[in-house]
Amino acid sequence: MDWDKLRIFHAVAAAGSLTHAGDVLHLSQSAVSRQIRALEESLGATLFHRHARGLILTEQGELLFDATAAMAKRLDTAAARIRDSEEEVFGELRVTTTVGFGTLWLAPRLTKFYEQYPDLNIDLMLEERVLDLPMREADVAIRMKEPSQADLIRKRLMSVHMRLYASPGYVERVGVPEKVEDLGNYRLISQNVTATQAGAGAQLIQNLWAYDIPSRLMVNNYFGVLQAVLNDLGIGVLPKYLVDEFPQLIRVLPEVESTEIPVFLAYPEELRQSRRIAAFRDFVQDEIMAHRRKLRDTGLYD
Structure with a gap:
């Protein structure tokens, strides 16, 4: 199967529009349309229903999109691991946690983290919904309960009440x-x-x-x-x-x-060797220890 056609199909399915996909891919609408028609002919299946408001995947299109989405996640993982050098921490790190913890505890401490790793960009996703780490909706999560998803490395950070x-x-x-x-x-x-x-x-x-x-x-x-x-x-x-x-x-x-409510840091097994993950994990653990020492010094730790 032609990888280039699959890449174009994935962009069209994600955008729901030939025009928008063309903008992302820097291709004309007609070029995108030709590639989709060629892919449909090679598979002997219709991948999209066309209507005035855009494109909707057919059942066969949904099956193919699931496959290309999984491929895209794996490629993202591979690219992330390649970008992690042995000496430096750089690139993008997608962190998810709850609104309260992320806004009031984590975000104010990121100044110190950026001082250590100025070339690392953090995408901080604050929401109560639990994102799917194995499907790479995020790289690392901090959650107020032990993650139940498979293939995750878990680190208990602390407990709260x-x-x-x-x-x-x-x-x-x-x-x-x-x-x-x-x-x-x-x-x-x-x-x-x-x-x-x-x-x-x-x-x-x-x-x-x-x-x-x-x-x-x-x-x-x-x-x-x-x-x-x-x-x-x-x-x-x-x-x-x-x-x-x-x-x-x-x-x-x-x-x-x-x-007692346990607080866990978790990330996918495939990112075990990631220096970005290790840097963030170690930073969070160090900040938790420093916070405990501060509370003890002020008599507020209990």
Whole structure:
């Protein structure tokens, strides 16, 4: 099968348009169309349905696109490994983690990382959805639970707990609950139990809701929960690693916390020898150790 035609087919299928694919490939629309027709003739199958709004893959086209997508991922992996020299760290590193961890813990520390590796470009993808590392949607992930995907190297970084926190302004205005049964008199800010999050966090929230709390604010990530707490809206369910950066927040009901939530760094087995991955992994581990030392020195580590 002609590799060049497959490359053009993949671009058309990804773009859904001959014109857009031509722009990406720097080919004319007619040249792209000829290559697609030639590929269809060689396979004896129609790969696209044509209509006014663009192109839609046929069943046979879907099968071929799955194959070319897998090929593209493998080629990306090979190119990444080739780019990793024995002496230098450069190229692109795609990192995925949650909005809260990435925004408040990781991003502020990247200044130091770029000072060490100025030729490395990071694509930081912050979302609660778990990206598919084996299919190379990202190179490395930091997640609040052990990844279940196969063919991954996993490194446990630390453990965190979900706790209750409020701002000084909110406490001054409405006071603090003395026991968990008093939460019905306060506004609770949390993620929804159906949102993508660590199971231990969802269990804690579900347990708190059982106390008939009429006033709630639900946000789909912990960064939003934190912002609401900082702005005096109520008592928030937050992971301790976020609150470490905001020591003015007051812990409410110290006896209430989730079970242990493990934090893992993971990356595909095929990137085991990647110097970009190793540099990032070592940097994150060093920063976690430095953060722990800082908390111990200030008496905030527990």
